[in-house]
Amino acid sequence: MRAETDHLADDRRCELPLDAYSRTVAEAADRVGPAVVRIENRVGPRGGFGSGTILAGDGLILTNSHVVAAARRVRIALSDGTEAEAEVIGNDPDTDLALLRAGLPPGTKAASLGDSKSLRRGHLVVAIGNPLGFESTVTAGVVSALGRSLRGRNGRLIDDVIQTDAALNPGSSGGPLVSATGEVVGVNTAMIGGAQGLCFAISSNTARFALGAFLRHGRVRRAHLGIVAQTVSLPRGIAVAIGAGPRAVRIGAVEAGGPASAGGLRAGDVIISLDGHAIGGADDLSCLLDADCLDRSVVLSVLREGCVEERAVRPRERNL
Incomplete structure (x- = not known):
């Protein structure tokens, strides 16, 4: 009997790390998921899709510059299916960030920006977005490296980029990279085609800087x-x-x-x-x-x- 009890106790100990991991990922997804939107850009012959994060109940939405491209207005869909039109009020290709404003229903959930400087290699992170049209997709991984530099689409280097192995696919761009505490620590922006586990996010501290510039000047001044x-x-x-x-x-x-x-x-x-x-x-x-x-x-x-x-x-x- 004692041997059987010890065996059961060992099994429970083996299960605990998985339970804690699953619980952390689920709680982060539950906390931020309702604030993630699908973005449809109808400008151009093909248009495009991406993701974004509601940062304020009055309708501020953070996404990637390359998601909105040259559009001045885009369509968004909330996690409950509600659709709305959003205006692009700031667009900075140099950081690959853009800010939208939309009229949202009262009580719409919003996420909060965390401090990306608090991240360490190996920290658990969760990516949420709408890859390839599969809405509200959640992937998880770790912070693989910090302080990377990524060449933007306009040729300028984007500094302080987070590298992660949380899977990203087309349509994930602009969605949040979330810490284990449920704060947005990055904006998912790129993956390396043909590679596995090489994905990148603009840091939340860079996003906070760009957000302030958008609200003050409508642009990032350089x-x-x-x-x-x-x-x-x-x-x-x-x-x-x-x-x-x-x-x-x-x-x-x-x-x-x-x-x-x-x-x-x-x-x-x-x-x-x-x-x-x-x-x-x-x-x-x-x-x-x-x-x-x-x-x-x-x-x-x-x-x-x-x-x-x-x-x-x-x-x-x-x-x-």
Whole structure:
């Protein structure tokens, strides 16, 4: 009898981790699932479908930029089948994020953004969306890596991307990546075709930044210098002599009347730093030219004809 009791106790102990896992996934899905919508973009010959997350009861919905594309209005369907029209009030291809506003029924469930910086590799995450037309689909996995960079559809790097093995498929884009506590920690955005378990989400902290910009300005404000930037390698001797890294940015061309031209920069100059921050390539320069660089001058250290010079340049807002 004692041996049989011990055997049953061992079986229960083996089942407990699975029960806890299942319970966590189910609770996360139950908490956020009602806030996930299906998005239909009818612009263009084929249109498209995706997912989104209701973040406020007054109708704010977060999704991917590539889901709405050039559309100004899209159709949404709530988890209970209710349909509505939503207006695109912010669209930023550089972060692949967009914000919609729709008139929603009273009592519509909303999700909350969590802090993606609290994530660690191995943390359980749940992806919710409408892949391939299969609505309210839930997949689960772990955080595979943090701080990835992903090349956006417009060629710009998206930083602070979350890598996960929670399965995504076409139609999942724009849906939430949910933590074990039921908070949205990412916006599902991409998968690697032909690979298994390589999926990516824009972090919730990036989403919070874009959300604030959309609500304040209707867009994410960024600066530009009016140059064609080319990433180049510096000869080791020169890099050591001037205290620079192995790579920098060479100016291939200067826009007439642009900020760089007004600041005395010219084609052939090599930018090695901006306001003391080392520039290791064109992506570094793009990341540093954010809204904080607007309405003031920045100091560029440039290598010209073997000498390092400093130039004050006043960036302008970049219009997409």
